[in-house]
């Protein structure tokens with residue numbers, strides 16, 4: 001379903017009028033600009049894109065969700081009246097999207113904000129879509145959550161461990177090699193959540209992650225499914241995790257253990273292969289490092305590999321994201337067996353958790369992260385998600401502890417004070 005720009009006839013939206021101009025933000029942080037309602041963001045180390053208002057929106061679902069979005073975006077852009085005097089990736093018209101993990105259930109969305117502000121290095125710009133340019137000034141302060149309480153989602157810890165044990169049994173019997181199993185946690189609040197509150201804390205505490213918000217789905221993901229920028233593609237693949245202790249010396253020793261752990265290296269290799277295989281048909285050359293590095297986050301450490309390539313076809317970042325999703329980092333290996341097992345035993349709808357989330361511009365350049373360390377706003381509060389890669393040697397208790405560590409970023413970001 002398409003929501004037409006205001007004043008247009010239903011079904012036939014008026015062409016968008018898009019204007020991008022350079023601006024001086026005078027050190028005003030992008031997140032400080034956001035009004036409480038209808039905002040979107042994609043930020044890392046203070047740079048990126050924020051936006052608000054809805055100039056146009058596509059809601060879609062099912063197996064054609066990505067192609068529906070690609071078609072809608074290219075048709076909308078083709079009709080738009082665009083003047084962009086900045087010419088950076090992310091200037092001119094941009095859409096923000098959040099896609100369901102599975103064909104069913106789950107809703108996907110693409111939003112074109114009325115206002116987008118971008119910052120890249122020392123260049124800042126303002127894009128307006130069919131509205132007058134607003135004054136760029138600090139918005140109202142974010143409201144802390146009131147009456148925050150946490151409760152189990154679809155399964156409690158014990159139940160989830162038995163699901164993990166079931167998966168280990170299936171893997172041992174040879175049905176598949178790896179499956180990623182997730183769980184949810186419900187945070188209830190007395191008043192509707194002001195998403196700007198957790199966003200600011202996520203951006204501050206997880207600087208090396210991409211802090212995002214699209215249509216109530218927010219988080220700080222360390223995993224980049226795909227970035228396309230001027231013919232180059234990059235994917236940051238993560239798999240293999242160890243919890244941090246808070247003691248730097250011990251953590252360094254643990255990082256060395258992780259880099260040598262055959263269980264984690266095996267899990268990682270599956271994930272890198274799945275990404276390299278999906279990108280290969282689109283690339284004329286590729287660089288797949290032989291060994292991963294250890295990515296240090298405040299809550300956990302991951303084995304990480306950056307896969308790079310030169311794209312030789314016209315596939316947009318969103319089309320590349322479609323061909324990469326679901327990678328073995330969030331699905332498993334082989335993909336079909338893993339997604340079938342997730343559907344059979346996980347016991348909850350993932351909705352947009354672990355799906356692609358990000359933005360794209362008119363040239364098809366963009367960044368699509370995997371919606372991890374994330375939560376979705378629901379009527380009574382928010383639903384948090386965390387998942388773990390399960391292989392033959394996985395121990396249910398250790399996986400439960402890992403899932404708890406993966407809840408920490410959003411959980412802490414919701415706390416008041």
Ligand SMILES: C=C(O[C@@H]1C=C(C(=O)O)C=C[C@H]1O)C(=O)O
Nearest residue numbers: 238240241329372386387388389
């Ligand atoms: C599934 C999640 O994380 C994924 C699983 C990992 C693992 O099992 O080691 C590591 C990073 C992510 O690819 C999550 O955070 O929910």
